Amino acid sequence: MTTRPDAIRQSELLNQLVLDRNSLEELGRVEVLWIYPLKHQVLGFVCKSGFWGAKKAAFKLAQISTLGANGILTQGQFEETDADKVRKLESVIGHEIWSDAGNKVGKITDYLFSLRSGSITQYLFISSGWGGIAGDVYQLPPTQVLSIGSKRVLVSEAAAHNGTLYREGIKQKLTKAGDVLKEDYVQATQEWRSLTQRAQSATEDAKGRLQTLAEQAKERAHLLSQQAKQKAQTLSEQIKTESQTIAQQAKERSQTLADQVKERTQTIGKQVEEGIQTLTVQAEEIFDPDVKHAPNSSPSAPDTTPSNSTTSFSESEMAWDSDDWGDRPDESAQSAESAQSNQSGNDDDEPWL
16 A cells, blocks of 8 residues: 555546545545646545435545555545536546647547646657557656647647657557567577478488498398307307217217127126036936036036936936925935935946946
8 A cells, every 4th residue: 555656647546435534434436636737736536426426525635645556545524516516627638639730649648646746747648549549658748738728738849749658559569569570480480490400400310320220230130140150050060079979979888788788698698507507417416426526517428328317317307397396305305215226226237327
C-alpha cells in the first residue's frame, strides 16, 4: 500500500473503492476527477453510491489519506452534490489536439498529476488509431499547450512532432514484432544453414568412420580366418601324430600280450605235461610197488604182449575214473592187492618187464 504517491494517472483512480478512514464505512466509488484546465490543476474527485450511482459525494484532493491497490482511504467530511453539477465539471479527457498549423495531432486520453499538489505534469494523447488501443501514446507537457477550449486543445507544430513516446501502440508493437520476427527468421535461417552444414559434415564423418570400421572388420575377419585355418591344421597334425602313437602303442601292447600269452601257454603246457607224468608214475607205484622210477623220468614202455597185469591195470584205471579217491580208499587198496595177486599168480606164465 502506497501513501500519496508523487505521480499517478487519473485513470488509476477511476472506479476505486472509497472508505472512511475512521469508520471504514464504504462511501462509494470514484466516478470522475474535476480539474481547473486553465491552471492544469486537479482539484478533487466525485464518488457515486446508492442505486444506479444516484448519490454523489465530492472530495477535495487533500482529503485523500492513503491510496492503495484496492481502494482509497479518506478523511474529513465530504460534500454532497448531484448529477447536474457533475456533468458541468470541466475535463480535458477526449479533447482533440490541433497544431497551430491547422493539423489534427491526436486526442487526449489520460493525464499524469501529482497526488500531493494536484498539478498535471503530462497530458497523454494518441497520434492515431482507436482510442489509445491501436495508436502510440505520447506525452504533452502543459507548457506546450497554447489554449484550451471545450472540445479542443491547441499546441505548436513543433510540439506536435516532438512528443515523447509514453506507450507503444499496436502498430508500433506489430512493427517491432515484425522486426523481431525478421531477425528471428534470419537467425533461424543462419542456424538452420549451420545445422545443415554440421549435419553434412557429421554424415561425411560417419560415412568415413563406417568405411574405416568396415575395412577393419574385413581385416579382422581375414586374420581370424587365417588363425582358425592354422589352428585347425595344427590340431589335425596333433591328432594324426597322437593316432599314430596310440596305434604303435596298441601294436606293441598287442605283441607284448601275445608273447605273454604264448609264454604262459607254454608254461601251462609244461606244467600239464609234468602233472600227467607225475600222475602216471604215482599210478604205477600204486599198482606195482616194486617198480621204481627215477624222478622226472618217463617209465619204460611195457611189452605189447598182453598179460593179466596189464588187464588188471586197465580195469583199475576204469575204476578210478568212475569213483572218487577220497570217497573209496578201501576199494583202491583191494584193487591193488588183487592186481598183485594176479601178477604173482601169472609170474610163471609171462615175465614182467
